[in-house]
Amino acid sequence: MKTKFLKRKFIAPLSGVGLSLLLIGISSNDTHAQEHQVYNFEDFQKTVSNVGDAEQGGILNVAYASDTPFLGTLNYNMFGGVPDSTVIGYFDEPVLTTSADQIYTNDGALNFEINEDDNTVTFTMREGVYWHDGHEADIHDYIAAYYLIGHEDYTGPRGGTPGFTLLKGFSEYSTGDADEISGIEVIDDYTAVFSYEELAPSLISGGFWQYIFAEHYYEGIEVADMFEADETRINPIGIGPFQVTNIVPGESVTFERFDDYWRGEPKLDGINYNVVSPATVANGMANGDYDIARGFPAEQYKDVADTEGVEWLANLTSSYSYVAFKLGEWDEDADEVAYKPEEMKMGDVNLRRAMWHAVDTASVGERFYDGLRWRADSLILPYHEAFHNENLEVPQYDPEAANAILDEAGYEYDGDFRTTPDGEELKINFASMSGGDIAEPMANYFIQSWRAIGLDVSLTNNRLLEFNTFFDLVETDSEDIDVYMTAWTLGADVDPTIFFGRDAGWNYPRFATEEGDALLREFNVPEAMDVDYRVNAAYEWQEYMAEEIPVFPTLYSASITPVNERVMNYSVEFGFNDDTALYNIGVSE
Known part of the structure; x- marks a missing residue:
């Protein structure tokens, strides 16, 4: 899923704040840099100190720090951004839970049993799980999600992971060659058997679809209209511990306790959820206006670390920021990436490698985020510890090397900037999102770093882009974007196919090669059920991407996360834990 950054008017790259942040902290001899406080997330708690059996009652006030409204596609089967999924998480939930190491467990509303002899999985829905409109959820709701996502009029980004592609008959259904998914057999109202072409390791770590779909609630609504329907945007329902009572589109949501929640009666009476400007969220926490601030700007922590009555939680995220290069476009007819490096400004890997060498991401993490973000080298994160190659050889910060690469590749100077090897003008459009105090100086830093090696880089439309505008341009392969900077939040599965597969809608760089396809397949061949085999596949893919550089991680x-001391049982730990599950969170006096 996309991680939303956060519309400020663009100031020219040589503005004082941008230039000063470019210069300070880069040299190890800088006295100011030596005194700069750098934090380590591992020194923080992951669960509040106030734990125990919470009493019934109370309202939890949640702030979501963002300069942009949530889109309001409030259904797990349709949403596309983190702000929407954050809202959904308060009234709906996955039916499959995960362990701390991102493997599916049977603690959720749906259980599964794998039969390796015939490549089948039996899914069983628990009885007594209710939708907020009073209908009991059953196995048909789980199956309905597959039929929705596979429908020819479905416009969402899902359907390209092994849980769908390996399901027998799913491809035929999604292309309109079949009316049913042959690999799904209903046994009774609570049980179904899914037959797969093969059992891949991704299935148990993000491959099986985690959500159900209230088909009865959308009765009479065409699939093409579901994304904009009131049932999605105004009156969404789920199976979670709280139900929606009011939505101010893009701004706030009010929830009340759902007494028929299947795990038990929630502790809280309700939740008030508000989108709050990153510039004011810290004051709101200090004043007691909010109990929790989701998406809190890490760069603000140093200034408010001693806020009275607030505990600070931290954990590694499944997110990484990156710079990407447009290398093709989406082929609507073939429904896949059309990789065309020879037609794109950024098609030369030498140019991409030089641009990676030109940026000092280690200093960016220290100076902009006080160490709470740090240099990334690989597209497989430390979050997936066993698969992350911490010794991957990638371009390091070295402007001299960058200049040498460009010189050798024929990017010669014609005045202040370099031309293409064919002697043509090279103007590079760089898209970056608005939001928070550092969005502008951060973008300026990257632009100045690339201009320092002779590349004429300017912001797309001469300004930072609001989130929704940004992704509209990226998704439609706008000619106004050659390079862009954003971030991804990953799921439980280490398999990167959902972002880099040939038929992956989220493959925004539009990079797809036969060798890359083959390396991605290695994540899910039967042999990859062996962990060592899959680790080797991950290492080979990381090395390949570091050589080709369709994107580079930053x-x-x-x-x-700041949490008011009155909040009980709140945690940012990985994996499902019933003690700190949403229905057990409470507030004390």
């Missing part, structure tokens, strides 16, 4: 990150 920063890994930690989430920093």
